[in-house]
Structures are given as structure tokens and as C-alpha cells.
Amino acid sequence: MKRKQQDKAFDQQEMLILPPSPIIPTLEAGDFGFLRPLKVSRVFSSYWRFAAERQRVFLRRIRGASPPWSDDPVLQIHKFTNAYRASDRVSQYLIRRVIYDKEHNLRDTFFRILLFKIFNRIDTWELLEGEFGKVSLDNYSFKSYDRVLSEAMAKGERLYSPAYIMPSGGRSSEYARKHQMHLRLLERMIEDELPEQLSEAPTMARSFELIREYPSIGDFLAYQYVTDINYSQITDFRETEFVVPGPGARDGIKKCFTDFGGLTEPEIIKFIAKRQDECFSAVGVSFPTLWGRRLQLIDCQNLFCEVDKYARVAHPEILGISGRTRIKQKLKPTSEPLQLFYPPKWGINNLLNADPEYVPNPRS
Numbered sequence: 001m002k003r004k005q006q007d008k009a010f011d012q013q014e015m016l017i018l019p020p021s022p023i024i025p026t027l028e029a030g031d032f033g034f035l036r037p038l039k040v041s042r043v044f045s046s047y048w049r050f051a052a053e054r055q056r057v058f059l060r061r062i063r064g065a066s067p068p069w070s071d072d073p074v075l076q077i078h079k080f081t082n083a084y085r086a087s088d089r090v091s092q093y094l095i096r097r098v099i100y101d102k103e104h105n106l107r108d109t110f111f112r113i114l115l116f117k118i119f120n121r122i123d124t125w126e127l128l129e130g131e132f133g134k135v136s137l138d139n140y141s142f143k144s145y146d147r148v149l150s151e152a153m154a155k156g157e158r159l160y161s162p163a164y165i166m167p168s169g170g171r172s173s174e175y176a177r178k179h180q181m182h183l184r185l186l187e188r189m190i191e192d193e194l195p196e197q198l199s200e201a202p203t204m205a206r207s208f209e210l211i212r213e214y215p216s217i218g219d220f221l222a223y224q225y226v227t228d229i230n231y232s233q234i235t236d237f238r239e240t241e242f243v244v245p246g247p248g249a250r251d252g253i254k255k256c257f258t259d260f261g262g263l264t265e266p267e268i269i270k271f272i273a274k275r276q277d278e279c280f281s282a283v284g285v286s287f288p289t290l291w292g293r294r295l296q297l298i299d300c301q302n303l304f305c306e307v308d309k310y311a312r313v314a315h316p317e318i319l320g321i322s323g324r325t326r327i328k329q330k331l332k333p334t335s336e337p338l339q340l341f342y343p344p345k346w347g348i349n350n351l352l353n354a355d356p357e358y359v360p361n362p363r364s
Helices: 002-014 029-035 042-062 073-077 089-099 106-119 122-132 142-154 178-191 194-200 204-212 219-230 247-256 265-274 276-282 297-314
Strands: 257-259
Touching: 029 276, 042 073, 042 247, 042 276, 042 297, 073 297, 089 106, 089 122, 106 122, 106 178, 106 194, 106 219, 122 142, 142 178, 178 194, 194 204, 204 219, 247 257, 247 265, 247 297, 265 276, 265 297
Parallel strands: none
Antiparallel strands: none
């Protein structure tokens, strides 16, 4: 009853239809006939219902609703990222506090983004800020940054987020500690004038290739980094032009489709992103966009990763590539307010103080 009272006005605006439980009834393949040659499993309908409900959880939270933010027991218990990558807490911190806290030149912007994303941990960034006041190339030295990070390690503090598996460089690395290798890697990028090369790159794919050339950076990290850099003014690519699925996304794709119809995984992500409105309609769900911004390729890629985890509980009989059957991270509700800020070039920051509502003709 409490959940219904909290959402009554919002649901009337959107006429959103929510499933009564996480177990989604099987839909006939004809419901997604417009996606031929793809053949879908029942997990694919969960993909769209999950996306809508996870976005609604986000909107409930920013409206100040108290937990639980969903009637879905899987979402009540387990932690999932937002439907929109840029709405996640760490991405929000990156955009608001690292990129757009003030004006930075090209090289400083790149340095700050990559340094933050290497660790991908707010506490590590604030540790450096607390020591140096301002994180920039002007006050950077390997010796001083290494000292601060090594002292934190000696105290038992974690430097890296568990969200990404950051390679150490292996036994052949000349550095005893992983963060030392990463600091030197960042120095090399600056010396190679990578910020300038990225700013001149004609496509997101080319930017990806430039980053991918560096040791210890694979496809997944390169795609994440090029997306983070694109939040800034260094590049200005459309997020609808390029995508690289990570391991979790490939697992989700495997669970969602019984036949790829000859398409590659990136082609599948592009295909369903283009037809997202029809897909939401096929499962009877109206999706509340991000103040008019539709799901981009990076968001659809992330959602495949999240539905892979969701399906471990909702559809345990359908296995992916990894064969994992449990969701590791539990939801730990926090009352800390979300201070939203998105890349200004998206043109939605002036809408954030308005009540979220469905936009009939969303912008890309």
C-alpha cells in the first residue's frame, strides 16, 4: 500500500504497467516479430521490464521516497546499476566533481578523468584531494602520489573499486604495486599527447582504438574510458554510434536470445536500442526516460549486464556463458541525497528541478 501511495500521481501521468512479480510470463516470439532474424527467450521481456522498473527506482529516490523503492523482491534485496549509466553515483561524481567542478584545460581534464577512473573509487579521489588540494598536472609527481597511495594501502585502505577488474601488469611488471604501474601508464598517455589525439579523433571507434593500444587496457576498459571522456568537452561523439559489449553484457545477450540470427553482439545492441520504443510497447511497459533522453548504446550494454544478474534469480533455468547462479552484491539503502548533474551538452540540466515525467517525443 505504501508503494502504491508513493507512486500514485506518477503512475497516473505515465500509465505505467508494472509486473506483479519478478517472474515474467513467457511471451510468444511473435510479440517481438519486428526484431527478426533475432529469436528471443523469456529473459528478453524481463530486460525491458527491468529497465523500466530500475529507472522508476531511481526516480522514486530523487523524489525523496523511502525504501523499499520497488515491489520487486529481487530489486529490494540486490544491488543493480541504474538504467542510465550516467545516473550512477560514481558517474555522477565524475561528471559533477571531477570534470565540471570548474574549467580545466584539455590535458588537465584528461588527466583528472583517467586518474579518477583508474581507481573508480570516490574515497581514493578524495584522499588525493585532501593531500594536494587540487588534483592536476601542476602538482602531480609520481613520487608524491605514490607516497600517499602507498601509505593508504599500508593502513589497509582499499584504493580500487571492485566494479572493474584492473589488471596489475603481471609478473613482468617492473612495479611492486599496481597503482605505481597505473600512474606510469597515465604519464605515458600524457607524454604521447593522447588528450590531443582524442580531441582530433573523427569517431568514437577511433578514440577507442587509441586508448586500446596501451598495455593492460582491454576492450572493456577502453570502451568505459572513451565513454567517460565523452562526458567532457574533449570529445563530442553521439553515444549511438559505437558500442563494445563487456563480459557481463555478453552473458545477458546469451540469455536474452535463443538465436542471434547471424548478428554480432554489438549489432544486436544497436538493433534493440534503435527499436527500444517498440520493445517497451511489446511488453506493455511505458518507460520514463531521463528527462527526454532515450537509452543510449552504453545504457543498453549495461542493461544486458544487469539483466544477466537479474535472471540468475528470476530465470534460474536459463544459463549464460559464465554459468553464474548468484548475485553477489546486496542492496544497502542510503538516505544520502543524489545531487544530479549531467554533461551540459545533453541539454537536460535545466530540467532537473522539475518533477520527472514521461516525455512523449524523447530527444536522442
